[in-house]
Amino acid sequence: MTAETAVPAATSFAALHHRPGEPLLLPNAWDHASAAVLAARGFSAIGTTSLAVAAAVGLPDGEAATREHTLRLALTLGSEPYLLSVDAEDGFSDDPGEVAELAHQLWAVGAVGINLEDGLGPAALHAAKIAAVKAAVPGLFVNARTDTYWLGDGDGDGDAKDTLRRLDAYRQAGADGVFVPGLTDPGRIAHVVRCVDAPLNVLYSPAGPAVPQLADLGVRRVSLGSLLYRRALGAALDAVADIAAGRVPGGTTPSYDEVRALERSVSARASANSTG
Template identity: 85%
Template structure:
């Protein structure tokens, strides 16, 4: 008789009814360290920021090596790391599984894989290959029916459920529907799914407490923090040009350096403990 695989600490964060995993997305070592210092036990990356930082297009499988380098930088830090891997940077399930193995080897505990509204069978094959290669890696399977599709009517709901069911059967640990903000439709999905539902937070959508009430188990920030950081930089420059003092939070030079030192100390303790 085969024993059930042990529940990982990251998976356990998706199994707290009424207390969804609020997952902020970092884009470099400093942003991840700052979020960890605020008490977030799990942090994800954002593909838009990885692409923007290198002048490459997002969602076009152009940032595989950059994503892996960022994972190498962040994966050994004292928090649980999930990586946004677009569609796995390949249509070949074996190549996607190999990328997942490389992530796991540097300390990554979760991967987000998007279907881009391509064939559901192809995406399911990628998920199955990843789970066969790295059973302990938490696979969050994303469908873009609301992100790239029109998201209207019963057809959208039926297609979303069809895709998520296929991904779940392929071994996905959680499912993700970015772009969905209607509380009624979110509640319907929660009732029909047997896996944790991940929703992308939107300032125009339900609040975190409301999403928790609806049964959502994971709330991602996506590229929001990165875009807000860029916006804050532009606002600060506008204030400086206008002769006023920039508002908002500005960590000091020493505070940023202290973040890096705290991570280094935690790494040392982990390696010697």
């Protein structure tokens, strides 16, 4: 993505959060191949998942250990013909200036969105990070995540009030959207939608409302998080078990040539970039 196309792309990404009754279904990739096959299925916007990025290299998730790996993945995916939003944990720093610098680097390689989580830390600090990012890169879509339901007990009026308090602070700091993973109760989802003046993102849960119901509740973005990565690992385990038991593995299996085609597309783009 060039500097000339970055702003229009970011505008397009933001617009995907403002379609009443049609939330953005955002699948989350962990490498070039996973992003490429999702894009080939018609997804115009793709996110990354911090858990998968961390697990793939044997590092802990949510402990600011994968900053460089996240940047490297963004560099790989940012020039692709889809809109990229990067899961950046808490920005990998408690210094708002350092988080803003990370955001600027992500923007420079083609990302149009960033997801920043508060980890139930001080709301004022997270708001300061958001404000710093928006000051440094106004066009970057900031999805401000609170972990009140993800890390807290997710129940009771206290959690609901803390959620709204945090989301309001992040919105006032300039967040373009808000994210409450772990929020699955339809009544609570509808309440947040009514109370927060920003597109609400929820994390899809097989045990929670389906996407059509989330759309009816007013949700504007539905992320899959690490679900696809975990399903991929599960599929690998199921396939091994089937083979060991003498069964033919079920499920979808891309061919060797189909996967090699992804490699060739990278080589072709690299050649075009070097000659263009």
